Every structure is written in structure tokens, then in C-alpha cells.
Amino acid sequence: MNVLSLQNVVKAYANHIAVNDVSFDVKAGSIFGLLGPNGAGKTSLIRIITTITAADTGKVFLNGHPLNHLHPNEIGYMPEERGLYKKMKVGEQLLYLAQLKGLSNREAKIKLKTWLEKFDILSWWDKKIGDLSKGMSQKVQFIATIVHDPSLIILDEPFSGLDPINANLIKDEIYQLKEKGASILFSTHRMEQVEEICEDIVLINKGKILLYGGVNAIKNDFKEHKFSVKYSGDLSSQLNSAGYDIISAMGNEIIFKAQNGQSSNDLLKGLISHNVNIISFNEILPSLNEIFITKVASSNE
Amino acid sequence: MNKIWLVTQREYLTRVKNKTFILTTLLTPLGILVFMAAVVFVMSTGSDKAKTINVFEPTNLLEKELISRDNLTFSFSNESLEAQKELYKAKKINGIIEIPALTDSLASKYSYKYHADKPLAMDESFAIDKAIGKKIRNYKLKKLNIDETMLKNLDTDVSSIPVTILEDKKISSITNVVSSVLGGVVGYAMFFIILFYGMQVMRSVMEEKINRIVEVLISSLKPFELMMGKVIGVGLVGLTQIGIWLILMPLIYIIGAALFGVNADGIGSLATNDMPIDQMALSSQDKISQVFFELKSMNWWLILPLTLFYFLGGYFAYSAIFAAIGSAVGEDINDANSLTLPVMMPLMFSMYIGISAVNAPDSSLAVWSSMIPLLSSIVMPVRLPFDPPWWQIAISVVSLIIFSVLVVWLAARIYRVGILMYGKKASFKELAKWVFYKG
Structure with a gap:
């Protein structure tokens, strides 16, 4: 079951094509990464999904239904460029935003109180946003995004401007929401966060999809059969004589490239047969960051 | 609809x-009252220092009489001018009026001399001019043997009595004045309220x-909403503000009148200052009751709802x-x-037409x-007290409705694109393009 499904979505502006034939699915209850350099078309895509704009052609389904005017109530969106009314009080403001998402005043009050309590900020109810620090108002913003229990939560660079403690708080909350069944579409260009949090990603550049799939599958696709071994004894000369390409050797750790078609089990067998004591053995997978940079660079050429 | 209401509420x-x-x-309203009280106060007090002025008239033109006014005291003296100047030097008097002989009893021009180092204040010299003018008039009447009452009978107070031919209703000479004031006030108010x-x-x-809250908002509701x-x-x-003022103004006025002793006549007399005293006293009571009569006979059931309609129509179009x-x-x-200027122009223009x-x-x-x-949203309310033909009102109402709906629609098309655009401000050409952007 997919919470979100895009089929051949195209969006063109006067002088450029922002989204060019994009299709992908977001599985229900997953964390999905929407990646791409600045100006790749991420915001244009998100604006289509949030019904702020409409696609020129192509289809978008939310929970199996074509996007309609009721869907915004099922989506929680935290834009990258975000803000709140500076002169309004925290409570008033959250109530307003929650009601815009279709909650009744009573419902909204109950839910907001629970959330504010959870973040330990119930005492801010009557404070003005303008008097809060940036990190504090980010918490308020996050609550505004998820208070109506959306089935799809879209977070655009949610950790920008947060200190590590607050960033962790939000990250934990994202996991908990996922556990409760919400799906999270997570847009960023901070790859280490993606690797940590996301199950599936789509990488777009210049409006087109470059990569799409599970994070592990993509990493596997891009692996270069590099292995790192920690050992005691003499390994390098043996590897050399066996014809392996040694990339680096530092102390008791050696990184080398396997010959094509060799599985890690075969490799390990070969190592063990030598007179070496293996302490650790692992395959080096490329980081998403590396994949991102090579992919984007090659598509820009 | 529900979401529009939420935004409205906020x-x-x-x-x-x-x-x-x-x-x-x-x-x-309090400020307006204080301002009016200040105006009344300033107008009712002249120069505050008492002045004693000697009048030297060897020819007895004034018959040793000149009405003292407020702070001016006149004393007649037959001493020589030189002797009186000594009094001035001794600071016993503030100045000397020298009245030369009237050589020609038909002369239409006459001037007197005022000896002092400081000239008279404007209102003082006006008052003295007037008093002397009256004296000379009497002197001339006597010299030419004209009877005062007969002369008065020569003056005829002419006024028109408007009588309708086709319509059956009462109008008086004051109808136009009341309508003008009413129309003017409404026109001005409309201009400022729409603009503000x-x-x-x-x-x-x-x-x-x-604030950048707009993107969060429009992910919850349509830009139009x-x-x-x-x-x-x-x-x-x-x-709300106008409503409060309409209630507060008369209230504060009544309280103010009780506190400061400012009354309607006091303010009214400012405008009619140069009218002869007797005539004014006679008509001011009459006039007020007549104004009230006129106000009562206005077709309020037409004027009020239509004025509200023009306010709404104009306000919706302009504010969109x-x-x-x-x-x-x-x-x-x-x-x-630079973008509001072209919008201000029709607004200002219509106020001047109004x-x-x-x-x-x-x-x-x-x-x-x-x-x-x-x-029309400013000009028509000005015309309403004058009973414009119904077909003009009909055309005006229909065209304003159609136009306002159209303008709101166009503005919404621009708005939905504009709120998501950051960077430099757009030109009119771009605004026109935005209208045709697809959703």
C-alpha cells in the first residue's frame, strides 16, 4: 500500500521545466528521502503534492485517491522557508493552524495540550512567537505540522537551525510517528541524515529522476567491491601475490578491491586459508554522499 | 467556506x-472634540491685553462715540495731537486714532490715521473700521436727508422656493445645503476608509x-480563501470602528458640551460670523430645526443600504x-x-469628482x-442625498457588482502566484502574466 504515488508528473514554468516526468511511490509507514541539489525541483514537487500548485500532466494519488481539495487535511507540511506570526501567542497560533487543517476548536485544544506537554513547553501557551528563540519556534512549527495526525508528513530540511539536542528530539518524534503509521517524506541535501533515517530515496536533478529505490539497494548498486580487513599477521604480501588491488594499508588494517564476481564468502574463505588472524572483515559501501555527487555531476555534464 | 471564516476570525x-x-x-472622537473645543476657544478669544486708545476728532464726525469692543477702550479727547502723543510717550495710552474731516459726503472711500509704533491687530482694526464705517454711514444719512427706516425697506431679502412638478414631495431652499454637507462628508469618509x-x-x-508563514497556510487552504x-x-x-465612532461621537459631543459649555450655536456661529447679528440670532434656531427636518425627510431606507453597498463594493475591489x-x-x-500609485489615482480622482x-x-x-x-463607490454615495434617477443607481449597482467580482477574481489570480515569489518586486507586465498562469 502506497501513501503517495506520483505518475509521470510534469510541471513547466514560463522558461524552464521544473518537474520532468517524475514517477515514484512512497510506501505507507516508511520514511522516504526526496533528494537533489538546490533548484532540482524538490520544492516544485512538494508544492504539487501539497496541492499548492497543480501538475501540468501526470497523476498524483494520496492513499489511493487522486489528489483533491480535502487532501490538504491529511498532509502535514513543514516548508524549508518557514515562519509563524510573530505577534501571535503560541497557543492561539497553533489553534488557528490546527483548525485550518480541519480540526474542531475542542479537538485542537486537547491535541495541542498533549503535544506541548510532550515537548515540555505547555508553559509557552501565552508567549508570543517573537519572544521565542529560533529553536523554540521550530518546535512550535513542528507541532503545527503534525497536530492533525496527517497520514503523510512532508518535512523540508527539518533540522536546519536546530541544535543537536533539539534535532534529536525531532528525529525521535519522526520515528515515533512512523511507528504510529504515518509516512514521512523527507527533503534534504544532508546525506548523512538520509542514510540514517530513510528507507527509500529518490534523487532528482533538473527535474528528472536520477536514482530511485531502497537506500541499501542503491548502495549495493554502486559498490565497488572494496573490502576492509583488520588482522594480525602478514596479509598484504599474500594479497599482493594473489593479485588483489590494494588501495590502502595502514597498520593492521588493509583496504583492497576484490576481483569481479567474487562473493564476500569466497573472499573470506581465501583469507582464512592463509595464515592470518582476521579481526574484522567488512565490505565498504559507497556513502550516499558520494553517490549523490557522482550522479549529479555526471547528469550535469 | 469554513476556512475563509477561520481566516476572517483571526x-x-x-x-x-x-x-x-x-x-x-x-x-x-475625543481628539476631534478636543480639536473643536480648541478651535472654539481660539476663535472666541481675541488679543488678551486691554488697550486704551484715544480718539482725536476735531470735526466731530463720530459725535464722540465709538462702541468699545472686548479689550479696546476708546476715550475722546480734544487735546492737541501733540499733547496726546505725550500721553503715548508716558505709556498712558496705546495709540491715537486721528479722524480727518469727511470732505465729500458722497465719498465712497475714507481713511483714518492710527498713531502708534505697533500697528493694530487684524481683528482690532477690522472692528474699528466697521464701527467708524457705521458712524460715517449715519453721518451721511443725516447729511443727505435719508430716513433710516425707508432705506431699510429698500433692501429685499430674496430667496427661491423650490416646487416639484412631477414628484410629490416637499423640498426647501435648505435641502441642497443639507444634501451637500451630507454627500461631502460621506464621500470623504468613503475615500479615507477604503484607502486606509x-x-x-x-x-x-x-x-x-x-514571515514565511504563507506557504504553511496555503498548504492548508486555497490562496483565494x-x-x-x-x-x-x-x-x-x-x-466595527465606524460603528463605534457613530455611537461615541454624539455621546462624547453631549458630554463635551456639558463640560466645556460648547454648544451647537457656538460652533455654528463661526461659519456665519460676518452675518448681521440680528439676522443670525433670528434664524439660527430656525435653521437647526429645518436641518433636522431635512435630515428626517431624506430617504434613509435607500441611502443607508446603498451607502453600505458602495462601501462594500468599493472596498472589495480596492482591497483585493x-x-x-x-x-x-x-x-x-x-x-x-510604485505599485500602489496607479491604484491611488482613481481613488483620488473619484474623491475630487465627489x-x-x-x-x-x-x-x-x-x-x-x-x-x-x-x-462610483465614492461618487454615487455623494449623489445619493440628491435623489439621482433610479436607472442610474441600477446601472451603477450592477456594474459595480460585476466589476468587483471580476477584480477580486483577477487579484486572486495574481495573489496566488505572488505570495510564493521571492526576490525582486514584480512589474505590471509580470503581474499581467501571472493572471494567465495555470494552477
């Missing part, structure tokens, strides 16, 4: 609860754009345009000025512009 409540709003709403609250809508749009909620909310604030402009400018309020319509409500300029939307 716009209304945050504004009405604002301290500045409460203060200006309550203090403005239109600008408020623009500011509010800019605030949301600068946001814009309409804003326009309606601010409009309701305007109606202001909203579109607010969405098109960036962070800088100065950028807005002022001229007070004098000539049936001039072709007034008639035509009261049927053209963008102008």
Missing part, C-alpha cells in the same frame, strides 16, 4: 484586540509573505487590488509605493463617473 480578532486599534478607536483599510490588507499580505478571509476580516474591523500588490512586493514597503458633485450633482461628469466602477 484577522478580525488579532486586529480588534490590538492596543493601537483600541486606543485609536476610542481616542479619535485597503492598505491594511496590503500590509497583512506582506507580513505573511515576509486566504485572501478573501483577510479582506472580509479587515473590512469587518473597519465597520491592494492584496495583489502586497503579494507582488518583497520585503520592502517602499517597493509597494467634491465637485456636491455642488453639481447632476453634471455629466458626476453622472457618468457615478456609474463607472472604481469611481
Whole structure:
């Protein structure tokens, strides 16, 4: 079951094509990464999904239904460029935003109180946003995004401007929401966060999809059969004589490239047969960051 | 619909609860009262120092009599001018009026001399001129052997009595005056209210754009709903403020009148100062009751709802345009000025037409512009007390409705694109392009 499904979505502006034939699915209850350099078309895509704009052609389904005017109530969106009314009080403001998402005043009050309590900020109810620090108002913003229990939560660079403690708080909350069944579409260009949090990603550049799939599958696709071994004894000369390409050797750790078609089990067998004591053995997978940079660079050429 | 109402509520409540709003709403009528009291006070007190002035008239033209006025005391002396100048030097008197002989009893011009180092204040010299003029008039009457009462009978007070031919209703000579004042006040008020609250809508749009809350908002509701909620909310604030003023003004006026002893006659007499005293005293009571009669006989059941309609029509059209402009400018309020100028022009233009319509409500300029939307919302309310033909009202109403709906639609098209555009402010050409952007 997919919470979100895009089929051949195209969006063109006067002088450029922002989204060019994009299709992908977001599985229900997953964390999905929407990646791409600045100006790749991420915001244009998100604006289509949030019904702020409409696609020129192509289809978008939310929970199996074509996007309609009721869907915004099922989506929680935290834009990258975000803000709140500076002169309004925290409570008033959250109530307003929650009601815009279709909650009744009573419902909204109950839910907001629970959330504010959870973040330990119930005492801010009557404070003005303008008097809060940036990190504090980010918490308020996050609550505004998820208070109506959306089935799809879209977070655009949610950790920008947060200190590590607050960033962790939000990250934990994202996991908990996922556990409760919400799906999270997570847009960023901070790859280490993606690797940590996301199950599936789509990488777009210049409006087109470059990569799409599970994070592990993509990493596997891009692996270069590099292995790192920690050992005691003499390994390098043996590897050399066996014809392996040694990339680096530092102390008791050696990184080398396997010959094509060799599985890690075969490799390990070969190592063990030598007179070496293996302490650790692992395959080096490329980081998403590396994949991102090579992919984007090659598509820009 | 529900979401529009939510936005309306927020716009209304945050504004009405604002301290500045409460203060200006309550203090403005008080301020007007204080201003009026100050005007009355300033006008009723002349120069405060008492002056003694000697009058030297060897020819006895004034018959040793000149009415003392407020702080001026006149004393007649037959001493020589030189001797009186000594008195001046000794600071016993403030000046000497020298009355030369009237050589020609038919002379239409006459001047006297005032000896002093400081000239008379303007109101003092006016009063003395008048008093002397009256004396000379009496002197001439005597010299020419003219009977005062006969002369008075020569003057005839002429006025017209308007009588309708086709319509069966009573009108009086004062009808036009009352209608003019009423129309003028309504026209001015309309101009300022539309401008002020239109600008408020623009500011509010800019605030949301600068705050960057707008993207969160329009992921919850349509830009059109946001814009309409804003326009309606601010409009309701305007109606609230006017409503409070309409209640407070008479209340404060009554309290003020009791406190300061300012009464309607006092203020009224300012305007009619140069009228002969007797005539004024006679008519001021009459006039007030006549004004009330005229006000009562106005067709309020037509004027009030229509005025409200023109306010709403004009306000919706203009504030939607202001909203579109607010969405098109960036962070800088100065950028807005070049875009608001073309909107201010029809607004100002219609106010000036409205002022001229007070004098000539049936001039072709007034008639035509009261049927053209963008102008009609100010010009037609000015004409309403003058009973314009129903077909003109009908055309005006229908065209304003169609036009306002169209303008709101166009403005919403621009607004929905503008609020998501950051960077430099847009030109009119770009605004026109935005109208045709697809969703």
C-alpha cells in the first residue's frame, strides 16, 4: 500500500521545466528521502503534492485517491522557508493552524495540550512567537505540522537551525510517528541524515529522476567491491601475490578491491586459508554522499 | 467556506484586540472634540491685553462715540495731537486714532490715521473700521436727508422656493445645503476608509509573505480563501470602528458640551460670523430645526443600504487590488509605493469628482463617473442625498457588482502566484502574466 504515488508528473514554468516526468511511490509507514541539489525541483514537487500548485500532466494519488481539495487535511507540511506570526501567542497560533487543517476548536485544544506537554513547553501557551528563540519556534512549527495526525508528513530540511539536542528530539518524534503509521517524506541535501533515517530515496536533478529505490539497494548498486580487513599477521604480501588491488594499508588494517564476481564468502574463505588472524572483515559501501555527487555531476555534464 | 471564516476570525480578532486599534478607536472622537473645543476657544478669544486708545476728532464726525469692543477702550479727547502723543510717550495710552474731516459726503472711500509704533491687530482694526464705517454711514444719512427706516425697506431679502412638478414631495431652499454637507462628508469618509483599510490588507499580505508563514497556510487552504478571509476580516474591523465612532461621537459631543459649555450655536456661529447679528440670532434656531427636518425627510431606507453597498463594493475591489500588490512586493514597503500609485489615482480622482458633485450633482461628469466602477463607490454615495434617477443607481449597482467580482477574481489570480515569489518586486507586465498562469 502506497501513501503517495506520483505518475509521470510534469510541471513547466514560463522558461524552464521544473518537474520532468517524475514517477515514484512512497510506501505507507516508511520514511522516504526526496533528494537533489538546490533548484532540482524538490520544492516544485512538494508544492504539487501539497496541492499548492497543480501538475501540468501526470497523476498524483494520496492513499489511493487522486489528489483533491480535502487532501490538504491529511498532509502535514513543514516548508524549508518557514515562519509563524510573530505577534501571535503560541497557543492561539497553533489553534488557528490546527483548525485550518480541519480540526474542531475542542479537538485542537486537547491535541495541542498533549503535544506541548510532550515537548515540555505547555508553559509557552501565552508567549508570543517573537519572544521565542529560533529553536523554540521550530518546535512550535513542528507541532503545527503534525497536530492533525496527517497520514503523510512532508518535512523540508527539518533540522536546519536546530541544535543537536533539539534535532534529536525531532528525529525521535519522526520515528515515533512512523511507528504510529504515518509516512514521512523527507527533503534534504544532508546525506548523512538520509542514510540514517530513510528507507527509500529518490534523487532528482533538473527535474528528472536520477536514482530511485531502497537506500541499501542503491548502495549495493554502486559498490565497488572494496573490502576492509583488520588482522594480525602478514596479509598484504599474500594479497599482493594473489593479485588483489590494494588501495590502502595502514597498520593492521588493509583496504583492497576484490576481483569481479567474487562473493564476500569466497573472499573470506581465501583469507582464512592463509595464515592470518582476521579481526574484522567488512565490505565498504559507497556513502550516499558520494553517490549523490557522482550522479549529479555526471547528469550535469 | 469554513476556512475563509477561520481566516476572517483571526484577522478580525488579532486586529480588534490590538492596543493601537483600541486606543485609536476610542481616542479619535475625543481628539476631534478636543480639536473643536480648541478651535472654539481660539476663535472666541481675541488679543488678551486691554488697550486704551484715544480718539482725536476735531470735526466731530463720530459725535464722540465709538462702541468699545472686548479689550479696546476708546476715550475722546480734544487735546492737541501733540499733547496726546505725550500721553503715548508716558505709556498712558496705546495709540491715537486721528479722524480727518469727511470732505465729500458722497465719498465712497475714507481713511483714518492710527498713531502708534505697533500697528493694530487684524481683528482690532477690522472692528474699528466697521464701527467708524457705521458712524460715517449715519453721518451721511443725516447729511443727505435719508430716513433710516425707508432705506431699510429698500433692501429685499430674496430667496427661491423650490416646487416639484412631477414628484410629490416637499423640498426647501435648505435641502441642497443639507444634501451637500451630507454627500461631502460621506464621500470623504468613503475615500479615507477604503484607502486606509485597503492598505491594511496590503500590509497583512506582506507580513505573511515576509514571515514565511504563507506557504504553511496555503498548504492548508486555497490562496483565494486566504485572501478573501483577510479582506472580509479587515473590512469587518473597519465597520466595527465606524460603528463605534457613530455611537461615541454624539455621546462624547453631549458630554463635551456639558463640560466645556460648547454648544451647537457656538460652533455654528463661526461659519456665519460676518452675518448681521440680528439676522443670525433670528434664524439660527430656525435653521437647526429645518436641518433636522431635512435630515428626517431624506430617504434613509435607500441611502443607508446603498451607502453600505458602495462601501462594500468599493472596498472589495480596492482591497483585493491592494492584496495583489502586497503579494507582488518583497520585503520592502517602499517597493509597494510604485505599485500602489496607479491604484491611488482613481481613488483620488473619484474623491475630487465627489467634491465637485456636491455642488453639481447632476453634471455629466458626476453622472457618468457615478456609474463607472472604481469611481462610483465614492461618487454615487455623494449623489445619493440628491435623489439621482433610479436607472442610474441600477446601472451603477450592477456594474459595480460585476466589476468587483471580476477584480477580486483577477487579484486572486495574481495573489496566488505572488505570495510564493521571492526576490525582486514584480512589474505590471509580470503581474499581467501571472493572471494567465495555470494552477
